[in-house]
Amino acid sequence: MRRTSYHHGALRGALLEACLRLIETEGLAAVSLRRVAREAGVSCGAPYHHFADRAALLAALSVEGFRGLAADLAAARDSAATPMAQLTALAEAYVRFARNHPGHFRLMFRPELSQSEKHPDAAEVGDAAFAVLTDTIAACVAAGLLPAERADTLAVAWWALAHGLASLGVDGQLDKRRMQLCTDTATLVDDIMRAFTALLAPR
Incomplete structure (x- = not known):
């Protein structure tokens, strides 16, 4: 009707x-x-x-998604006790957001919507979500847990890993692997991110 x-x-x-x-x-x-x-x-x-057009509608939906992601990431960070635990919590929140909001997730990172000159609002909220990660890495650096000279590279590496896990989750591949490993998704993501952060710690 x-x-x-x-x-x-x-x-x-x-x-x-x-x-x-x-x-x-x-x-x-x-x-x-x-x-x-x-x-x-x-x-x-x-x-x-x-x-005004289809692109404007999709950009608005992307903004909505990034705002939700940023809120979820901030809540996950604030729930963890230590900076390194926060990094793991962020990854779990990232994967969970993609699973709970697959439509937003599939849209948010499309290159035509991330052009700041065309869609400044989408670019701004995307940067705000990424800032939750960079602020957490900065806290790890301040605590002597990560090397300062690699902070920017580590932020991109963390994002690539978490985004890859989230994409696998949306496509159902993460569930397939976690069943083969007889574990649950949260534990698998936790194990992967702990292994990753262990490699990053200064020696």
């Missing part, structure tokens, strides 16, 4: 939810403003009240 009207603020949220449903069920290729409008039960012209 078609919805004929939304409160102005509610329309934007409804369009974002409809877009996310399409991505999760049919993939990114299914997304168009016309299709999102139909999914939300509004007129074909309704999305243009909030989004």
Whole structure:
């Protein structure tokens, strides 16, 4: 049944939810403003009240995803007792976010949405999420647990590892391997990140 009207603020949220449903069920290729409008039960012209085009809609959804990721990472960091434990907790939160929000995760890192000159809001919140990691690594450096001269490289290496694990999780491959290893996902991620951080410690 078609919805004929939304409160102005509610329309934007409804369009974002409809877009996310399409991505999760049919993939990114299914997304168009016309299709999102139909999914939300509004007129074909309704999305243009909030989004200039498809790219603007996807960028807004990316912003929403990065804000959620940043909040999850900050909460995970704050729940861990030591800087090195925080790094492991961040990885677990990263993998968990991807599993719980696969539509957002598949969208957030697309190169056309990370161009700061075209989508400054998306780039800004992406940097804010990454800053949770770099701040945690800085705390490890300050505690003498990681070498200062390698801090920037280690941040990218950590991100690459956590993102790879998250991608494997979204695609179902991490579950396949953890079952072969007779463990659970959180324990597997914890073991991997502990092994990784052990290699980083100054000798």
